[in-house]
């Protein structure tokens with residue numbers, strides 16, 4: 677399969693690329709910084725992963741359009757699109773007191789960004805059967821108890837969950853599936869050093885959803901099980 681992963685130069689995205697690449701899938705490794713992307717690409721090539729790189733800053737509509745235009749020159753279509761890139765602002769503490777810029781930038785990267793990526797790459801998805809996987813978070817759940825941490829980030833993942841459900845419905849006639857995944861609390865630059873999970877476990881459900889023979893859509897998963905929105 678041909679698999680595009682956004683924000684894949686480190687963390688869960690990189691590990692997802694590594695695991696799927698080692699299974700023999702072709703990876704389109706995407707990132708916003710050329711040097712960081714090249715370093716990640718070298719590390720994957722060294723492990724024998726078949727791969728292309730694609731520069732894309734998901735915060736920028738223009739960058740997403742440029743990336744889609746670049747991709748349109750490819751001789752193949754995408755089987756899986758993984759919206760992994762996201763930001764968590766260290767100063768994200770209060771919806772009432774924080775500078776509105778934090779909420780606005782977080783929503784643009786984490787919610788509107790994935791939607792824009794899907795819109796831009798839709799013509800290049802294989803139909804029927806293509807899969808879209810959005811990296812969400814338990815922090816975006818409307819049923820988990822509110823933890824009081826990074827509220828703008830949590831709101832952005834609630835919105836991403838809502839977008840996931842609506843797109844699953846809208847893309848059903850094309851038989852494109854759309855799901856959200858919470859990777860759990862994972863040791864990465866975003867998750868921090870205290871997180872109990874390693875990246876292997878964090879990527880596990882994404883890799884499973886990308887490759888399972890089951891047709892699943894409009895759902896939210898953690899540890900390969902459906903969880904409440």
Ligand SMILES: NC(=O)c1ccc[n+]([C@@H]2O[C@H](COP(=O)([O-])OP(=O)(O)OC[C@H]3O[C@@H](n4cnc5c(N)ncnc54)[C@H](OP(=O)(O)O)[C@@H]3O)[C@@H](O)[C@H]2O)c1
Nearest residue numbers: 683687688733734735761762811813861862864865866867
């Ligand atoms: N770690 C956790 O505990 C946890 C828990 C729940 C959900 N998640 C979700 O899992 C996904 C991966 O998180 P992670 O823990 O692996 O985070 P991470 O280590 O901080 O990696 C985030 C990745 O996203 C990229 N990125 C950020 N903003 C971008 C932009 N505007 N355009 C393109 N790429 C961008 C980063 O690129 P740069 O290197 O250029 O910054 C990096 O490659 C995210 O969606 C996150 O919300 C993580």
